[in-house]
Amino acid sequence: MAQVKLNNLIKNYGSYQAVVDVSLTVEDGEFVALVGPSGCGKTTTLNLVAGLAELTSGEIQIGSTVVTDLDPKDRDIAMVFQNYALYPNKSVYENLAFPLKMRKVPKAEIVSKIASAAKVLDIEHLLERRPRELSGGQQQRVALGRALVRDPKVFLMDEPLSNLDAKLRVQMRTELKRFHTELNATVIYVTHDQLEAMTMADKMAIMNRGILQQFDTPAAVFDNPANTFVAGFVGSPAMNLMNAQITSIEGTIVLKGDDGWHLQLSEENNSKASNATGHKVVVGIRHNGIQISPEPDKNAMAARVFAVEPTGDITYVHLRVGTSPIIASVSSDVHFDANQDVWITFNQRKVYLFDGETTRAL
Numbered sequence: 001m002a003q004v005k006l007n008n009l010i011k012n013y014g015s016y017q018a019v020v021d022v023s024l025t026v027e028d029g030e031f032v033a034l035v036g037p038s039g040c041g042k043t044t045t046l047n048l049v050a051g052l053a054e055l056t057s058g059e060i061q062i063g064s065t066v067v068t069d070l071d072p073k074d075r076d077i078a079m080v081f082q083n084y085a086l087y088p089n090k091s092v093y094e095n096l097a098f099p100l101k102m103r104k105v106p107k108a109e110i111v112s113k114i115a116s117a118a119k120v121l122d123i124e125h126l127l128e129r130r131p132r133e134l135s136g137g138q139q140q141r142v143a144l145g146r147a148l149v150r151d152p153k154v155f156l157m158d159e160p161l162s163n164l165d166a167k168l169r170v171q172m173r174t175e176l177k178r179f180h181t182e183l184n185a186t187v188i189y190v191t192h193d194q195l196e197a198m199t200m201a202d203k204m205a206i207m208n209r210g211i212l213q214q215f216d217t218p219a220a221v222f223d224n225p226a227n228t229f230v231a232g233f234v235g236s237p238a239m240n241l242m243n244a245q246i247t248s249i250e251g252t253i254v255l256k257g258d259d260g261w262h263l264q265l266s267e268e269n270n271s272k273a274s275n276a277t278g279h280k281v282v283v284g285i286r287h288n289g290i291q292i293s294p295e296p297d298k299n300a301m302a303a304r305v306f307a308v309e310p311t312g313d314i315t316y317v318h319l320r321v322g323t324s325p326i327i328a329s330v331s332s333d334v335h336f337d338a339n340q341d342v343w344i345t346f347n348q349r350k351v352y353l354f355d356g357e358t359t360r361a362l
């Protein structure tokens with residue numbers, strides 16, 4: 001397999017910028033998930049790597065070769081799409097053999113490649129069946145097999161699991177991960193599902209409006225989001241984000257929320273807040289960094305319970321601070337009622353602060 005280097009990729013459609021100066025390196029054998037909301041440029045980026053869309057500017061390197069001006073067929077990549085479109089009238093075996101026959105691969109080699117791909121993907125017993133005689137997950141494995149027999153330098157996958165039902169998707173995630181580990185394959189995997197990316201990828205490339213927001217391991221992206229976009233995108237439920245102004249009360253910094261709340265910060269968070277460009281900051285806190293009390297407390301914010309959502313394991317408490325929605329969690333043996341007045345405090349070690357103007361982490 002091979003390393004993939006994207007250098008300053010730009011793709012414009014007329015005056016619209018679909019990919020804005022994206023640079024990153026996928027190491028040999030790495031599984032990188034390209035994630036972001038609909039329309040952020042994931043498929044376009046993948047198509048640029050595949051050679052299916054022409055770069056406006058930038059350079060792409062696969063292994064030691066600059067492939068920017070090469071045809072898709074000469075880039076030594078294999079793509080797996082959401083609509084994997086197997087040939088309905090061909091058997092699984094023939095579906096796998098077809099791309100190899102087209103490339104005039106010798107018969108003996110075709111036989112052995114299919115045998116080893118079928119083994120990795122556990123479809124040896126399905127080779128004589130037609131696609132309609134397969135489950136969705138089995139069809140997906142055949143589509144993967146079709147990419148696998150090509151022995152590519154890189155696998156490019158665009159939402160390959162999105163046509164499957166929820167249960168099968170979870171199962172296929174594990175299978176894809178195993179496939180990646182066994183083959184030591186270099187994979188660029190597009191998904192809009194951050195959870196899928198978190199569970200499968202060695203690294204996540206998070207995009208928004210054509211711009212790469214952060215490129216790091218799932219743990220690093222979760223623990224240290226680079227900006228408010230990443231903070232709100234990664235993690236479920238999403239991190240609570242609250243706008244505030246930096247004010248000073250009797251010499252100490254106090255954050256004043258748009259909804260009238262006040263928050264005094266720890267020393268460490270104080271010095272972070274003092275790095276803000278202006279007076280605006282965004283306070284971030286995940287559900288598990290919030291304590292809820294039925295009684296007023298020093299430095300607590302008044303809130304009202306909006307809805308209570310038990311999940312068996314933990315209970316999510318949906319709150320309103322003024323008009324802003326906040327999600328907190330409590331253990332399943334703690335009870336709150338809708339419309340109850342409560343007071344919330346933040347674990348200062350779990351408080352994130354972002355610059356209100358640049359949205360960057362402070």
Ligand SMILES: Nc1ncnc2c1ncn2[C@@H]1O[C@H](COP(=O)(O)OP(=O)(O)OP(=O)(O)O)[C@@H](O)[C@H]1O
Nearest residue numbers: 013016018036037038039040041042043044045192
């Ligand atoms: N051929 C094209 N001509 C003009 N605009 C295009 C073209 N292809 C894509 N775009 C635009 O570029 C942007 C990025 O599209 P892209 O398909 O890369 O998004 P995506 O991140 O894959 O989204 P999704 O999750 O919905 O698949 C979108 O705004 C889209 O409308």
Ligand SMILES: [Mg+2]
Nearest residue numbers: 042043044158
């Ligand atoms: Mg897409």
